[in-house]
Amino acid sequence: MSSLELTLICKVFKPGYKPPSQSGSGPPSKISTAAMAGIVAGATFATLLIVGIFWWNCCYKLDDEISDVLFGDEFQNGMELRKFSLVQIAKITNNFNGEKLGEGGFGVVYKGYLKDLDTYVAVKRISKASKQGIKEYASEVKIISQLRHKNLVKLIGQCHEKGELILVYELMANGSLDSHLFKGKTLLTWEVRFKIVQDLASALFYLHEEGDHC
16 A cells, blocks of 8 residues: 655744735735726626626517517418507507506506507507517417407507517407496496397307418
């Protein structure tokens, strides 16, 4: 068996000897105010640069993913849908400060006004935090944009820009059906209820028989 030999070198000082300082012989120097300001400014700039690059990559990656889903050849064929810019959407919704019509897991719906058509619209802004946002957006654009029935809400247009996913629908000014059935001050007559059932049946029949994109 071989032995392992270690050689240790020890320092021995004479009595009264003071070893030199590890940091040098002179007194510690103070960092000037200008140097400190430069360090802080540099660190701040580096942090902002990293955040900016991260945001840029996220937004453009999202736009690329949306483009891949939405703008394939098979998707574009036969699609008649207006494309809005983010600036136009901001004008329609008063920069998203208008009346909120609803809010859910996929996003927020705002009331807006489309000047060129002289009509109010419902603007659905998909939440960026929703993992299903892109899929829902693509599905609604691909399917609902091709449906044409008097009892189905019309999808007027869409916007995807700078990471935003937005859908513009015609506005149903009279509210939802359940608000009239269960929350109204007066009960609906049976004649009105029967007409509602007929309209619903007509829309369902269209989706089943003619809506081959669903």
